Amino acid sequence: MSAREKIAYLKGLIDGQNLTDTPDKAKFYAALVDALDSLAVAIEEHEDVHEELNAYLEQLDEDVSDLEDELDELEGCECGCHDDEDDDDEYEDFDEEEYESVTCPNCGNDFYYEPALYDEDEDLVCPHCGKPFKLPEE
Template sequence: MQHLYERVSYLKGLCEGLGISEETKEGKVIGVMVDILDEFADALVELHEEQEELSEYVDSIEEDLSEIEEDFYEDEDSEFVELKCPNCGEEVEVDEELLYDEDEDIVCPACGEVIIHAQDEEYICENEEEHECCGKHNH
């Protein structure tokens, strides 16, 4: 941003070197324009410095948020199981812990139909092998 100050100083020097008098109408206009350019340079330098400070602050917040997310999600050991709704065919991800909850029906968010009733001991898996999540085979 230093180059802006240098350019405005160069322009001021040109005006003085040309002998432009601020007594004339044209000289007054050119003088005011140079002053305005100087003010713009000050404002831009100030904005640039503030933007750099904000950028550093946002980076700091982003790092802190990443640490918080790692701590928060690190404790979350839940696994999700993909089920297919027998009514509408929608693929639904279900928290593994809900599969063992005898008090909660698992409902399809797409059609609202119950996929697994709370009292059901079995459910239909897409996988032919034994699942780690439920220990059951495809039925």
């Protein structure tokens, strides 16, 4: 029996037993049934949301599973175009000691530049906003 059916049964019992012989009792039982009915509505809404979220999570699980399968296929590929070692080589070329971080005074974004490539009086151009500015004093 659902919550709404139980509430309807309770309301029938109250009406059938003639428990509302005084206005105060009638008001009390009406308020009680109304409160229970509101709770039943809230429960049904939560059940709907729960079912919706469950369906969404099942779809996400399927999507992740599909992606994992695709990655497994790529790892098994013998063409050499999906080698993880190639990715590592790209990052090995970046030597942090050769670069310095700077904040653009115009847009406030941080970026790296290679000081060895710039003269002291040369302007640095921000890759974010494209505006030139003087190199910071060391």
